[in-house]
Amino acid sequence: MKFQAIALSAFAGGAAAQLGMGRPPSPHDQAKATLVEDFKWRDPFTEATSSLFTPACEVTKTFPAQQYTLHQLYDKQPLGMWSWAEGLKEVFSEREYPGGFSGLDRHGWDRYILLMDYADVPLRAKQWIEAQASGKTADHGLFALFQKPKDKHQKVDDQVVVPEAGLDRADDASRVVLFAPGALYKILPLFVAESSDCADVLEDLSKYSPDAVDGGVVAWPISHSRPNLREKKRDIEIVIKAQVLKANEPAAKADADAEPEAKTVTKEEL
Numbered sequence: 679m680k681f682q683a684i685a686l687s688a689f690a691g692g693a694a695a696q697l698g699m700g701r702p703p704s705p706h707d708q709a710k711a712t713l714v715e716d717f718k719w720r721d722p723f724t725e726a727t728s729s730l731f732t733p734a735c736e737v738t739k740t741f742p743a744q745q746y747t748l749h750q751l752y753d754k755q756p757l758g759m760w761s762w763a764e765g766l767k768e769v770f771s772e773r774e775y776p777g778g779f780s781g782l783d784r785h786g787w788d789r790y791i792l793l794m795d796y797a798d799v800p801l802r803a804k805q806w807i808e809a810q811a812s813g814k815t816a817d818h819g820l821f822a823l824f825q826k827p828k829d830k831h832q833k834v835d836d837q838v839v840v841p842e843a844g845l846d847r848a849d850d851a852s853r854v855v856l857f858a859p860g861a862l863y864k865i866l867p868l869f870v871a872e873s874s875d876c877a878d879v880l881e882d883l884s885k886y887s888p889d890a891v892d893g894g895v896v897a898w899p900i901s902h903s904r905p906n907l908r909e910k911k912r913d914i915e916i917v918i919k920a921q922v923l924k925a926n927e928p929a930a931k932a933d934a935d936a937e938p939e940a941k942t943v944t945k946e947e948l
Contacts, residue, residue, distance in 0.1 A: 717781030735876035777860030
């Protein structure tokens with residue numbers, strides 16, 4: 679189901695939008711969460727993986743974000759996404775919803791959308807986001823880059839246009855990026871690469887895979903907090919972990935390699 683279907687339904691509430699009010703939830707909006715059809719990623723940090731591989735390099739980093747659902751589409755900041763509502767419709771109608779955390783799709787108005795201050799996004803991740811925003815890659819529409827509104831009453835309908843020469847990084851503090859949590863999995867290593875001792879490897883997405891292989895890169899958001907809705911807060915934290923893997927030497931081979939050495943030492947001692 680394309681995001682377009684739910685977006686068009688959501689944007690039909692013109693009166694609610696004009697008032698800056700959220701659309702009242704309906705029991706019909708509720709649906710059982712399912713895994714999105716083409717979600718290939720899975721948690722690589724399992725006991726089975728650790729028994730076969732040792733991390734040659736490991737990095738973990740925490741990122742602040744704000745979490746919304748489409749119920750907050752017409753709520754004004756800081757509680758909702760009203761300022762970017764029309765622009766989000768334009769961007770996300772172009773592709774299938776990529777899922778929430780772990781690829782789960784809560785469907786309809788319960789679908790999650792994350793917002794990050796662009797200044798908090800690492801440079802390599804920004805460069806990938808800007809490449810897809812230009813429409814030159816098959817990943818166009820995963821991330822939506824907007825200016826921040828001057829106040830909660832201003833609408834920002836158009837995405838940031840990325841020039842050939844690139845964006846002025848000095849203006850990043852005035853931008854935000856919105857995306858479904860499932861979009862993160864495409865580029866998780868890019869979020870933590872510059873904080874690691876193996877940036878060159880982590881930045882090479884050709885090495886990044888859901889499968890654990892020798893010399894490969896794996897990553898996962900190992901935790902994410904929940905917004906404090908009772909206090910009308912949308913803030914969350916996402917902890918991303920990545921590893922460059924090195925295959926463990928099979929026990930049988932290790933024993934075989936160690937045995938001649940032990941015999942040689944014994945012979946010399948005799």
